[in-house]
Amino acid sequence: MPFHIAPDxxxxxxLYTLLAFSLITWTLIFFKxxxxxxxxxxxxxxxSAFWDATSLKSAKQLAADKARGPKARIATCGFDWLAEMCHPSTSSSLKFRGSPQDLLEQTLRVQTQKEQQRLESGLTMLASIGSTAPFVGLFGTVLGIMHAMHQISESGSASLDVVAGPIGDALIATAIGIAVAVPAVLAYNFFQRRAKHHRASLENFVEGFLHIAFSDNTDNSSTRKANGI
Known part of the structure; x- marks a missing residue:
């Protein structure tokens, strides 16, 4: 150990690093x-409002008026794609080559991934703190014990009264590291489980959106054919 650097x-x-980890952890927990x-x-x-809408047009207006939250943004993305596909000047571009249902599904999946990434932001930090905080604390303990042993060797006494105090103080760093890691690990597991439920809910919404989008188009086409249009 380089004793020209003060061990203290x-x-x-x-310890300040562990304190910073703890502040980051609790800030992320409350934010998430x-x-x-x-x-x-x-x-x-x-x-609730989307599925109570009487038509795709009213659902589109609902998305424009209340575009808050992941599902609203996904619906807005889908409606924008449908509107762009029907526009003559853009419908011939490469991004509209292929099955419309598959292309719309890909667009909605991409937006779903963006929403999921936004929701999962910060969880990697919680996982990193949970896995590294005990080792940071252990590092402080090892340095503290080395410093205590050096002081004991200089004092020339190895009695229990002399040894117990410095080593006990050094072990505090490990305890703090564990205390920082436990909330981070528990929060990470909890939010990961919530994120999985959130992703399943978004995927179900995407499936429902695809169904009504193309069933509505099919119904409109059938009506036009029946009317001879």
Whole structure:
């Protein structure tokens, strides 16, 4: 150990690092709780209003008026794609080559992935803190024990009263590292489970959107044929 560097400075830096980890962890926890609660509320409100709409046109207007939340943004993306596909100047471009249903599904899946990435942002940080905080604490403990042993060797006494105090203080870093890691790991597992439920809900909405979008188009085509248009 390079004793020209004060060991106390290194140990204190370790503890401040753990403190920073703890602040980041609890900031992310409170932010993700707010984010999940907000998105769940928006999705519930929009999902109810969307399926209560009497037509695809009214559902499109609903998306334009209440474009808040992941499902509303996915619906807006789908309606924008349908409108662009029907426009003569853009319908011949390469991105509209292929089955319309497959192309729309791909567009909705891409938007779903964006929403999921937005919701999962910060979870990697929680996982990293949960896995590294104990080792950071252990690093501080090892440095503390080395420093304590060095002081004991200089004092020339190895009695229990002399040894127990410095080593006990050094072990505090490991305890703090574990205390920082536990909330991070628990929060990561909890939010990952919530994110899976959220993703399943979005995928179900995409399936429903595809069904009504093309069933509505089919019904319109049948009506035009019946009227001789």
């Amino acid at each position: 400075i290194i140990i204190d830096a370790t 709780i707010w984010q999940f609660a907000k998105n769940s509320s928006y999705n519930k409100q929009y999902n």
